[in-house]
Amino acid sequence: MIGEKKKCIGLIFGGYSNEHEVSISSAKTVFQAFNSKINKQRFIVKAFYINKNGYWLDSYLSEKILIGEIENNTTKKQGIFKQEKINFLDGIEFQYVDVWFPLLHGFNGEDGSIHGLLKFTKKPLVGCGIIGSALGMDKILMKTIFSHLKLPQVNYLVFQNVDLNDTKEKNNLTSEILKKLNFPVFVKPSNSGSSLGVSKVKNESEILQAFVRAREIDTRILVEEGLEVREIECGIIGNSKLLTSEVGEVKYESDWYDYDSKYNLNNKITIPAEIDSKITKQIKEIAIKSCKALNIFGFARVDFFLEKSSNKIFLNEINTIPGFTKNSMFPMLWKASGLNIEQLVAKLVDISQDL
Numbered sequence: 001m002i003g004e005k006k007k008c009i010g011l012i013f014g015g016y017s018n019e020h021e022v023s024i025s026s027a028k029t030v031f032q033a034f035n036s037k038i039n040k041q042r043f044i045v046k047a048f049y050i051n052k053n054g055y056w057l058d059s060y061l062s063e064k065i066l067i068g069e070i071e072n073n074t075t076k077k078q079g080i081f082k083q084e085k086i087n088f089l090d091g092i093e094f095q096y097v098d099v100w101f102p103l104l105h106g107f108n109g110e111d112g113s114i115h116g117l118l119k120f121t122k123k124p125l126v127g128c129g130i131i132g133s134a135l136g137m138d139k140i141l142m143k144t145i146f147s148h149l150k151l152p153q154v155n156y157l158v159f160q161n162v163d164l165n166d167t168k169e170k171n172n173l174t175s176e177i178l179k180k181l182n183f184p185v186f187v188k189p190s191n192s193g194s195s196l197g198v199s200k201v202k203n204e205s206e207i208l209q210a211f212v213r214a215r216e217i218d219t220r221i222l223v224e225e226g227l228e229v230r231e232i233e234c235g236i237i238g239n240s241k242l243l244t245s246e247v248g249e250v251k252y253e254s255d256w257y258d259y260d261s262k263y264n265l266n267n268k269i270t271i272p273a274e275i276d277s278k279i280t281k282q283i284k285e286i287a288i289k290s291c292k293a294l295n296i297f298g299f300a301r302v303d304f305f306l307e308k309s310s311n312k313i314f315l316n317e318i319n320t321i322p323g324f325t326k327n328s329m330f331p332m333l334w335k336a337s338g339l340n341i342e343q344l345v346a347k348l349v350d351i352s353q354d355l
Contacts, residue, residue, distance in 0.1 A: 006044050009034055009349065010097035010123070012104060012114065013062075014050040018196050018217070019106035024049075024065070026103045026324035029331070029341065031066045036342040043349070046097060050104070059093065099349050100125035103321060107191055110321040111137040124352045128320055132296035136320040139222050140190045145293055146315055151286060154305065154314050155181055155225040162221070164211060174207050177223055184226040187211060189218035200226065229305035229314070232273055234287045235322075235333040236300045237344075239351050242291055244284040245333035249273035269329065271336040279311060286315055296320055299348055301330045 011034075013027030014020055027047070034045045049062035057065075064070040100123055102114045112133035118125050127133070135141050140158050147153065157180060163169050177185060187210035189197040197217035199210035214221045231252075235245030248271035272280070287302040301322035305314040322330035324341075334344045 004042075006042060007098040007349065008096050009043050009045045010094065010100045011045055011047045012050065012100065012102045012109075013047070013066075014052070015104040015106070015114075016050065016052060016054040016108045017104060017106035018192070020052055022323060022325065023103055023105045023109070025326075026105065026328070028066050029324045029326060029328075030101065030103060030345055031063075033341045033345045039342055039346055042346065046093065054108075094121050094123075097121070097123055099123060099352055101345075101349070102127060103324065105321055105323065106196075107137070110319075111191060126348045126352045127298040128296045128300070132291075132294050133320050135294040136296055136300070136318045137191055139188060139317060140220055142294060142317060143222070146290060149289070149293055151290060151293075151315050152313055153316075154227060157181060157223045159211075159221045159223065161219050162211065164208065164215065170208060173211070174204060177207060178204060181223065181225045186224045186226055187214050188222045188224065189214040189216075190220035190222055191218045227305065227314070228308045230273075230308060232275070232283060232304040232306050232313075233329050233333065234283055234302045234304070235330050235337070236287055236291050236296070236302060237298070237334070237348065237351060239297050239354055242288045242297065244287055245337040246272045247275070247280050247283050248329060248333050248336070249275075250329060267327070269332060271333060275306065276311070279306070279313065282313055286313065290315055290318060294318065298351060299330075301333070 011027055011031060013023045015023055017023070031045060031047060033039065034043050046059040047062035047066055048059060049057040049065050051057070061070065100118045100121070102109060102118065102125060104110060104114050110133060112130040115125065115127070115130045115133050119130070135145065143153060143156060157176060159173055162173055184200055184202045187199045187201055187207070197214045199206070199213055201207055201210045211221060231250045232247060233250065234247050236242050248269060251268040251270070253266055283304055290302060291297065291300055296318055301319045303316040303319065305316055307314065322328065324331055331341050331344060335341065339347060
């Protein structure tokens, strides 16, 4: 649009989170996409990096990290962070930002924290709001809502604030798992992403160690029954009207889809997934229904299990800030659906402004 003022995109990345490094990788991809020849005609980018201690860098230094001139793990050694207080308004020219693009994966970001903070700037943001973000991040609340709507899920149990030093409580949780679920089971912290803190448990002797690992991230723990499944994923974009991408499948070499396998270049991605058209249609319908149930809009990735023996669909979870790395599924799904990464980021900005 000749003559129109370029929109300033406030790209926020890093964060006080166990998915800090993934966020940086995602931000690099999005930053490059906004700086493509076509997008530079419409947008300028102000980047804001948050280090692992919660300190915000100004746009100049943040951009240096994105283009590789500063290593994010050496910034503290260089004396950049000497302030005694954390105040994101100090040195942050937020008043020039037209649209925020938060790419903070995991807690203190994807859980709605950053959305609540940015709301006070009175600027639109890419992605959904506080409620959808919080519900999408909290596996227990998410699954409770899905159960109420009778959306298909694997069998699961919820454990909250279990005292692992109490012999009676330990025996009770083990007994309940043995009684109600079949091995293998997956023990997951309720609030986490990228499979961090998740364990695959194959027998009774492994249960307590899996709980100890999950509790390092969250005291609220989900235990799910493991099935022989295919990993199926679907992208969502839109506001009042949600659109679905092609449906894709991830095949991995490891025993299960853990953190390392999620970022492994050897994964086989198939888009569209080689599944029956009726199943594809069902997956897309459930993806939209589940996002609407949690008030999730803007963009998201909805993950499914497809049981190998029966072709039954099971809704797994929704990621409200999915990865944008070069080997992340979300941009791949939309590229296969006709939107390359440059078009995708521009489309998400338009959606944030109801265009």
